[in-house]
Amino acid sequence: MAASYPQLALSTQLCLPLYAAARGITRRYAELLSEVGLTYPQYVTMLALWDAGAPLTVGEIGARLHLDSGTLTPVLKRLESAGHVERHRDDADERRVLVEVTPAGERLRDQVADVPERAWRGTGLGMKDARELRRLLDELLAGLDASSTS
Amino acid sequence: MAASYPQLALSTQLCLPLYAAARGITRRYAELLSEVGLTYPQYVTMLALWDAGAPLTVGEIGARLHLDSGTLTPVLKRLESAGHVERHRDDADERRVLVEVTPAGERLRDQVADVPERAWRGTGLGMKDARELRRLLDELLAGLDASSTS
DNA sequence: CGTCACTATATTGTGTACAATCTATTTGTG
DNA sequence: CACAAATAGATTGTACACAATATAGTGACG
Numbered sequence: 001m002a003a004s005y006p007q008l009a010l011s012t013q014l015c016l017p018l019y020a021a022a023r024g025i026t027r028r029y030a031e032l033l034s035e036v037g038l039t040y041p042q043y044v045t046m047l048a049l050w051d052a053g054a055p056l057t058v059g060e061i062g063a064r065l066h067l068d069s070g071t072l073t074p075v076l077k078r079l080e081s082a083g084h085v086e087r088h089r090d091d092a093d094e095r096r097v098l099v100e101v102t103p104a105g106e107r108l109r110d111q112v113a114d115v116p117e118r119a120w121r122g123t124g125l126g127m128k129d130a131r132e133l134r135r136l137l138d139e140l141l142a143g144l145d146a147s148s149t150s
Numbered sequence: 151m152a153a154s155y156p157q158l159a160l161s162t163q164l165c166l167p168l169y170a171a172a173r174g175i176t177r178r179y180a181e182l183l184s185e186v187g188l189t190y191p192q193y194v195t196m197l198a199l200w201d202a203g204a205p206l207t208v209g210e211i212g213a214r215l216h217l218d219s220g221t222l223t224p225v226l227k228r229l230e231s232a233g234h235v236e237r238h239r240d241d242a243d244e245r246r247v248l249v250e251v252t253p254a255g256e257r258l259r260d261q262v263a264d265v266p267e268r269a270w271r272g273t274g275l276g277m278k279d280a281r282e283l284r285r286l287l288d289e290l291l292a293g294l295d296a297s298s299t300s
Numbered sequence: 301c302g303t304c305a306c307t308a309t310a311t312t313g314t315g316t317a318c319a320a321t322c323t324a325t326t327t328g329t330g
Numbered sequence: 331c332a333c334a335a336a337t338a339g340a341t342t343g344t345a346c347a348c349a350a351t352a353t354a355g356t357g358a359c360g
């Protein structure tokens with residue numbers, strides 16, 4: 001008879017709900033964002049830029065979103081051809097590329113201002129649970145960063 | 151002066167930590183799974199099949215993992231060509247495809263038995279926090295399912 | 301017994317993710 | 331200053347995700 005492997009049982013896994021919940025909420029955002037022609041990764045990239053209020057390098061965006069240039073470069077190129085951002089080499093350091101929000105990209109902000117509320121509405125997650133979830137995820141992220149760096 | 155859009159501030163977003171944490175833990179699993187030649191989606195597919203202890207249809211796997219055939223079909227084909235599963239049309243209903251774990255796929259179970267523990271080690275997430283995180287994610291998943299169905 | 305709505309899976313096309321590698325700069329260090 | 335090591339992005343190749351569509355099989359109803 002085969003061993004039971006309780007540590008592999010689907011019902012005890014934490015990674016699967018995390019994986020499924022992330023895709024689930026991302027899918028919901030994506031439906032709302034398609035109205036303005038943005039994908040979810042494009043949206044969070046814009047969030048990072050809007051939030052900074054100043055041009056960011058590719059690396060700085062990557063640090064905020066935990067994404068590398070292999071993912072960001074094509075995302076930024078699509079945002080640029082859509083007219084939401086502009087990219088130019090930094091004169092002070094020609095290795096770096098500065099990404100700047102255009103006026104059109106700034107106007108996009110109005111159009112997505114209600115997306116978070118619409119996306120989370122109906123998930124049944126209360127304010128208190130949302131805060132607790134956020135705390136646990138931040139703790140997990142900090143742990144992941146710490147142990148991958150060392 | 152531009153409006154401040156507090157609901158779009160990175161620091162208040164819940165979707166971004168969720169997105170980043172899911173990719174972070176998936177990446178860690180992927181590093182460990184590469185030792186046996188599995189990707190993370192291939193691993194969770196095997197988990198579902200091992201867990202069921204009997205052949206599952208593509209749809210049944212999809213229901214457990216919240217994935218559709220567009221994602222699962224290529225994953226299952228790779229698992230099949232690696233010799234971990236076999237796929238055949240269900241005689242009773244030719245629309246369905248039954249996926250069965252091979253003896254080689256069964257042996258794989260031993261080799262990944264310690265992956266969850268190794269993946270979570272060092273994240274600093276205690277047993278209590280892990281349980282709480284699991285509860286919140288399940289609640290979120292239930293909410294997402296409920297509001298997408300209606 | 302057709303046939304039409306429904307179901308299960310596969311295919312196609314677009315857009316990520318990410319490891320590995322490449323190229324152009326920059327920054328010590330002697 | 332020469333030049334090796336380090337850094338910032340871009341490129342390449344593989345593998346998801348998922349919407350939209352296509353295809354094939356099933357079942358209920360007239």
